[in-house]
Amino acid sequence: MKAVGITSHGGSEVLELIDCPQPEIESNEVLVRIKACALNHLDIWIRRGLPGLKLKMPHILGADIAGTVEAVGSLVRNTKPGDEVLLSPSLSCMHCEYCLSGRDNLCAQYDMLGLRSPGGYAEMVKCPSVNVLPKPANLTFEEAASVPLVFLTAWHMLVGRVDLRPGEIVLVHAAGSGVGIAAIQIGKLLGARVIATASTKEKLDKAAQLGADDLINYSEHDFLDEIKRLTNKRGVDVVFEHTGEATWEKSVRSLVRGGRLVTCGATSGHNGNLDIRYLFSKQIALFGSYMGGKPELLEVLKHFESGRLKPVVDRVLPLEAAAEAQKALENRAQFGKVVLTP
Ligand SMILES: [Zn+2]
Structure with missing residues (x-):
């Protein structure tokens, strides 16, 4: 599949269009065909390199993802191929005291899509089924991808x-x-x-x-x-x-x-x-404060379904323009989210 990855840390020039294998899912995971991935400042910090952050290269950035379910593992019951979804970016152990009390953003194993795990600057991504949420029907894929992290x-x-x-x-x-x-x-x-x-x-x-x-x-x-x-x-x-x-x-x-x-x-x-x-x-x-708990995201999404909260998309660019998109963020040229579409 097509993706934009990094093989080293640095400026926007380290973002490269790469061809990489499609992710293979485990029995509790879901494969998602990405329709939109919104950028965050986090992407730029990861691209530049963070203290203690060791990545398996090439690494694919991107935490905020919306798309359609392509395939599900044998144990997955909450979604099926063809469903329109957005992904909760947070990955955690799901069995420590923090995870079990809805405060997974305090989990010692806390990770995010695009942080240590492969993210959304790609045609496909995989994640645990617990991360798959129905896309609010009144939002486009670009709008839905603009919601979770911020x-x-x-x-x-x-x-x-x-x-x-x-x-x-x-x-x-x-x-x-x-x-x-x-x-x-x-x-x-x-x-x-x-x-x-x-x-x-x-x-x-x-x-x-x-x-x-x-x-x-x-x-x-x-x-x-x-x-x-x-x-x-x-x-x-x-x-x-x-x-x-x-x-x-x-x-x-x-x-x-x-x-x-x-x-x-x-x-x-x-x-x-x-x-x-x-x-x-x-x-x-x-x-x-750092991210938020999974229950909080469910609460936030209700306000999008009712229209009380609205996503703000500044611009939509093709995946190949990831470097240009990140530069816009670095130059504070935008009002709202910059979104990539594969
Ligand atoms: Zn945990």
Whole structure:
């Protein structure tokens, strides 16, 4: 089958069109013919190489996959050939205390499609049958592939970790990113007031269309000054962080007394200063968050079926254009998800 793989770590030039054998399924696994695979920043981190990450080369990237079932193993009962599906990206042991309590994202053996296991930059992928979920009928394959990783991540952050409440104010950084788009919509769904930041007026206009109540152009204004102005010096209840070093200190200072900061990433750098006096005297809470549990994804998908949450696809490119697609993400040229189709 055709795939885009890497045989070494590096820049986008290491992405190569390769011909590789079709995956062979075990009795509890499903073979899926891929119709769409959405990109994530995770793909770029893996391509560049992560500490301690040893991959079997050539490695196929891509966590967010939608397609049709091609074949099922002899023990599989929950799906059959021809079904239109999307895949939960999370792979885990399914028998430890975390997995059995729906917190598989804390499993010691946690993995994802495209992380250590082969992913979706290909014509076919295999996964355990537990990862196969029905595609919401009102979504195209491209839209369905745009959902799992970013909406699960943002849901776990705002619902699972900080329990965002109606009437609270949440600051969402980088509104044009995949998790930003998800966080704006989830914030509104939960009844919060959403303040969104982005670098251009065009992106802010789109954030407003998704429901953001207040907008900050961080290339023109200091976002901390704007938070003070917009909240009458009060500060926000929750900061949705994923940019890291560039925003960290001011994100902490944007919080109201007793506020919560939740972070799932550090795309701009991974060192953040923290004045410990500020942390204890303002009684601030800092939350780390990584993906989300399988039950949370099922909950998220219900809101897509009802139309309360909407995928945002920026562009669809052929699989062969994987390098161009990743560059768009690295240059922050997109508003929403970049999707590959084989
Ligand atoms: Zn486990």
